[in-house]
Amino acid sequence: MNLRDYLVRQQQLVDAELDRLVPPETSPPETIHRAMRYSLFAGGKRIRPILCLEAACTVADGTCGASTAACALEFIHTYSLIHDDLPALDNDDYRRGKLTCHKVFGEAMAILAGDALLTRAFEVLSVMDSIPADRQARMIAQLSTAAGTVGGMIAGQVADLEGEGQPPTAPLLDSIHRAKTGALLRASLRLGAICAGADPGQYDALSCYGEHIGLAFQIVDDILDVEESSEALGKTAGKDAQQHKITFPAVYGIGESRRMAETECGRAHDALAPFGARAHRLHELADLIVRRKS
Amino acid sequence: MNLRDYLVRQQQLVDAELDRLVPPETSPPETIHRAMRYSLFAGGKRIRPILCLEAACTVADGTCGASTAACALEFIHTYSLIHDDLPALDNDDYRRGKLTCHKVFGEAMAILAGDALLTRAFEVLSVMDSIPADRQARMIAQLSTAAGTVGGMIAGQVADLEGEGQPPTAPLLDSIHRAKTGALLRASLRLGAICAGADPGQYDALSCYGEHIGLAFQIVDDILDVEESSEALGKTAGKDAQQHKITFPAVYGIGESRRMAETECGRAHDALAPFGARAHRLHELADLIVRRKS
Numbered sequence: 001m002n003l004r005d006y007l008v009r010q011q012q013l014v015d016a017e018l019d020r021l022v023p024p025e026t027s028p029p030e031t032i033h034r035a036m037r038y039s040l041f042a043g044g045k046r047i048r049p050i051l052c053l054e055a056a057c058t059v060a061d062g063t064c065g066a067s068t069a070a071c072a073l074e075f076i077h078t079y080s081l082i083h084d085d086l087p088a089l090d091n092d093d094y095r096r097g098k099l100t101c102h103k104v105f106g107e108a109m110a111i112l113a114g115d116a117l118l119t120r121a122f123e124v125l126s127v128m129d130s131i132p133a134d135r136q137a138r139m140i141a142q143l144s145t146a147a148g149t150v151g152g153m154i155a156g157q158v159a160d161l162e163g164e165g166q167p168p169t170a171p172l173l174d175s176i177h178r179a180k181t182g183a184l185l186r187a188s189l190r191l192g193a194i195c196a197g198a199d200p201g202q203y204d205a206l207s208c209y210g211e212h213i214g215l216a217f218q219i220v221d222d223i224l225d226v227e228e229s230s231e232a233l234g235k236t237a238g239k240d241a242q243q244h245k246i247t248f249p250a251v252y253g254i255g256e257s258r259r260m261a262e263t264e265c266g267r268a269h270d271a272l273a274p275f276g277a278r279a280h281r282l283h284e285l286a287d288l289i290v291r292r293k294s
Numbered sequence: 295m296n297l298r299d300y301l302v303r304q305q306q307l308v309d310a311e312l313d314r315l316v317p318p319e320t321s322p323p324e325t326i327h328r329a330m331r332y333s334l335f336a337g338g339k340r341i342r343p344i345l346c347l348e349a350a351c352t353v354a355d356g357t358c359g360a361s362t363a364a365c366a367l368e369f370i371h372t373y374s375l376i377h378d379d380l381p382a383l384d385n386d387d388y389r390r391g392k393l394t395c396h397k398v399f400g401e402a403m404a405i406l407a408g409d410a411l412l413t414r415a416f417e418v419l420s421v422m423d424s425i426p427a428d429r430q431a432r433m434i435a436q437l438s439t440a441a442g443t444v445g446g447m448i449a450g451q452v453a454d455l456e457g458e459g460q461p462p463t464a465p466l467l468d469s470i471h472r473a474k475t476g477a478l479l480r481a482s483l484r485l486g487a488i489c490a491g492a493d494p495g496q497y498d499a500l501s502c503y504g505e506h507i508g509l510a511f512q513i514v515d516d517i518l519d520v521e522e523s524s525e526a527l528g529k530t531a532g533k534d535a536q537q538h539k540i541t542f543p544a545v546y547g548i549g550e551s552r553r554m555a556e557t558e559c560g561r562a563h564d565a566l567a568p569f570g571a572r573a574h575r576l577h578e579l580a581d582l583i584v585r586r587k588s
Contacts, residue, residue, distance in 0.1 A: 023444055029452040032443050083409060088401035107382035108455060111405065115377060116443045118409065122416040123438035126431050133427035137420050140434060144417035149326050149410045150317055158323040161402060 003284050007050070014049040015041070017067045018074060021124050035105040035113035036120075039078050043096040047217075047289070048073040048188040054281050055192025055206050065130035069139055069191040075121035076147050076184060082114040084157065090243070118147070131195060139191050146187035156180025160245065168246040176246060181221070182214035205274050209282060212268035217289050219261040222247040223254060228294065265290045297578050301344070308343040309335070311361045312368060315418050329399040329407035330414075333372050337390040341511075341583070342367040342482040348575050349486025349500050359424035363433055363485040366415040370441050371478060373411035376404055378451065384537070412441070425489060433485045440481035450474025454539065462540040470540060475515070476508035499568050503576060506562035511583050513555040516541040517548060522588065559584040 001009070018040055023033045049070030056066035085092040085100040086107060093103050102110035125140050147153045156179030163172055189210035193203045225240045226249050240247045248257040268286040272279040295303070312334055317327045343364030350360035379386040379394040380401060387397050396404035419434050441447045450473030457466055483504035487497045519534045520543050534541045542551040562580040566573040 027444070029443065029449055029456065031456065032448060032452045036443075079409075083405055086405065088405060109452070111377055111380065111382060112448055112451060115373075115408070115412065116448050118412055119438050119441045119446075119448065120443075122434055123442060126434035126438060133431045137427045137430045140416055140420035144413050144420060147413045148417060149323065149330075149414075150321070152413075154326060154406055154410045154413065155323055157406060158326045158403070162323065162325065 003281075003288070006281065010050045010053060011046050013053075013067065014046045014070055014074065017071050021068070021071050022120065031105065031109055032112055032116055035101055035109045036116055038104060039082050039101045039113065040074070040117070042098050044074065044078070046070075046074060048077055048184065051185065051188040051210070051213075051282075051285060052192040052195075054285065055189045055198075056196040057192075058206070058275050058279050058282060059193055059196035059198045059202050064196040065128060066192050066195040068124050068128050069195050070188075072121040072125050072139075072143060073184065073188050073191065075117040075124075076143065076153075079114040079117035079121075080147075080153055080157070080184075082110055082117070086110060089157075089161070090239075092239075135194050135197070138194050142187050142190045142194065146183040151179050152183045153180060156183070163246045165244045166246065168250045170251055173246050173248065173251050177215065177218040177248075178211075181218045182211060185214035185217060186210035201274060205271050208271035209268045209286070212264045212271060213286050213289050216261045216264035216268065216286070219248045219257050219264065220290055220292060222249055223257055223261070224292075224294065226254065261290050297575075297582070300575065304344045304347060305340050307347075307361065308340045308364055308368065312365050315362070315365050316414065325399065325403055326406055326410055329395055329403045330410055332398060333376050333395045333407065334368070334411070336392050338368065338372070340364075340368060342371055342478065345479070345482040345504070345507075345576075345579060346486040346489075348579065349483045349492075350490040351486075352500070352569050352573050352576060353487055353490035353492045353496050358490040359422060360486045360489040362418050362422050362424075363489050364482075366419050366433075366437060367478065367482050367485065369411040369415035369418075370437065370447075373408040373415075374441075374447055374451075374478075376408040376411070380404060383451075383455070384533075386533075429488050429491070432488050436481050436484045436488065440477040445473050446477045447474060450477070457540045459538045460540065462544045464545055467540050467542065467545050471509065471512040471542075472505075475512045476505060479508035479511060480504035495568060499565050502565035503562045503580070506558045506565065507580050507583050510555045510558035510562065510580070513542045513551050513558065514584060514586060516543055517551055517555070518586075518588065520548065555584050 022036055022040065025034045025037060027033055052070040052073055053063050053066050056063045081095060082101045084090050085095055086102055092100055094100060101113055105113065121143065122140055125136055125143065128136055145152055149155050156176050159176045160180055163176060166172065186207055189206040190203065193206045198206065222240065225238065248260065252260065265286050269283055272282055316330055316334060319328045319331060321327055346364040346367055347357050347360050350357045375389060376395045378384050379389055380396055386394055388394060395407055399407065415437065416434055419430055419437065422430055439446055443449050450470050453470045454474055457470060460466065480501055483500040484497065487500045492500065516534065519532065542554065546554065559580050563577055566576055
């Protein structure tokens with residue numbers, strides 16, 4: 001199967017599982033389930049879930065029930081977008097070309113929908129019955145740390161907010177992005193690895209791969225914000241500069257940023273060496289992340 | 295030890311454990327840890343943690359490591375207060391006589407501090423090493439469901455928001471309060487029971503007790519909002535009526551509400567029968583909940 005067909009199939013698999021794991025819109029209180037589903041099915045590329053599933057397949061044969069973990073990652077990612085878009089934070093009206101959650105459902109419901117997706121992520125992991133309980137606990141530990149305040153997503157968000165208007169320095173940039181995007185991308189690989197029963201060597205290799213594609217992903221994100229139109233991105237372009245955010249192009253310039261993304265991508269490839277040909281999809285996904293246009 | 299001394303000792307125990315489980319204010323990003331700690335140590339009575347610890351002691355000898363579960367409950371409770379107080383929700387400036395989190399740290403930081411406490415609740419449960427992993431998973435399942443959108447805290451919050459201005463009916467009132475306060479209070483007992491390895495009979499008895507004191511707690515809360523001054527409550531009194539909230543006094547009147555609280559309290563006592571004298575603190579706590587003045 002070529003990469004394009006593979007991605008479509010995986011996205012469909014993830015979407016079906018997400019649909020199964022969130023109460024229907026007709027389930028009361030209807031509004032909150034409508035708001036959760038609105039943002040969950042607003043055209044996300046499912047990068048984190050696909051990485052999680054592929055990590056599991058690279059370690060074992062089949063996904064080993066990692067589709068639940070894949071959805072938990074997407075719940076966390078979606079909650080973070082809903083809360084980041086709120087007026088009190090980034091104040092964004094559009095995301096992926098659609099109105100943001102609070103523009104459609106109001107601020108109160110958007111806050112609660114984010115809370116609900118965050119809560120649901122841990123709930124679905126805690127009731128998985130296809131894997132041993134110690135793996136459930138390890139996955140929840142990794143996911144919560146990746147989402148948290150010590151080197152995790154919330155730490156990155158706070159550093160990002162507080163960094164606005166500060167002189168853009170390399171160490172500050174590095175710490176923001178490792179936390180803000182890197183931690184959850186790395187956790188995507190780790191959850192797949194844990195679910196499939198990876199040995200410590202496999203776990204470390206996948207973590208290392210995740211760390212490097214995480215950084216590459218964020219560098220490319222920053223470059224796209226400068227280079228692409230709002231239409232192509234589906235969100236307001238040029239917003240980073242406007243909000244005086246600390247970005248890779250602001251610190252290193254566009255050319256050097258692009259070289260750095262390639263370097264990170266190369267390191268991600270190297271990390272996969274222990275898996276040989278089993279990791280061919282992960283190699284393809286690394287290249288895709290660096291070469292994407294939106 | 296009399297009840298008063300017992301409560302002080304338990305509050306100190308919980309406070310020490312909360313302090314241990316949240317990064318210090320000096321740990322970067324400092325602001326988020328300051329905001330989390332501000333609300334966490336703003337004078338809460340620690341009712342949920344104390345119920346959790348006492349449930350564990352009633353089942354086994356000692357707390358069986360339930361102090362971590364006790365803190366997870368307080369994290370969830372505190373996150374819910376921070377988000378409920380936001381301008382987009384209840385828009386409260388004071389809580390327990392102190393400025394609310396968003397008045398001190400701003401809306402963005404208050405949203406993130408709530409998110410962080412919610413996340414941390416699941417993190418601390420997932421890394422407990424004193425109990426078997428299947429108990430960790432069961433506690434996380436119970437806590438996330440109690441906080442969630444299907445009969446849990448978020449469901450109650452949504453129903454409450456959407457119920458404002460609607461005719462106050464008994465079924466609506468019942469469903470709001472079971473979800474909004476009842477689910478987490480019941481979970482407090484359940485987490486203690488699971489932690490201590492309760493058998494199914496003990497688990498059901500403690501759940502039943504939790505359900506009835508949960509309802510009693512909310513009825514008393516509604517009565518206090520009508521009867522007490524803002525000064526005594528430490529928050530704006532009379533706010534329920536002002537916001538056209540559906541409350542027990544609005545549906546049943548004050549006298550009947552008070553009788554209902556006593557009835558629920560009696561049922562809670564009855565549920566403890568299987569434990570005999572072991573449950574004497576839980577009996578005292580039920581009475582305390584119904585007779586409290588703030």
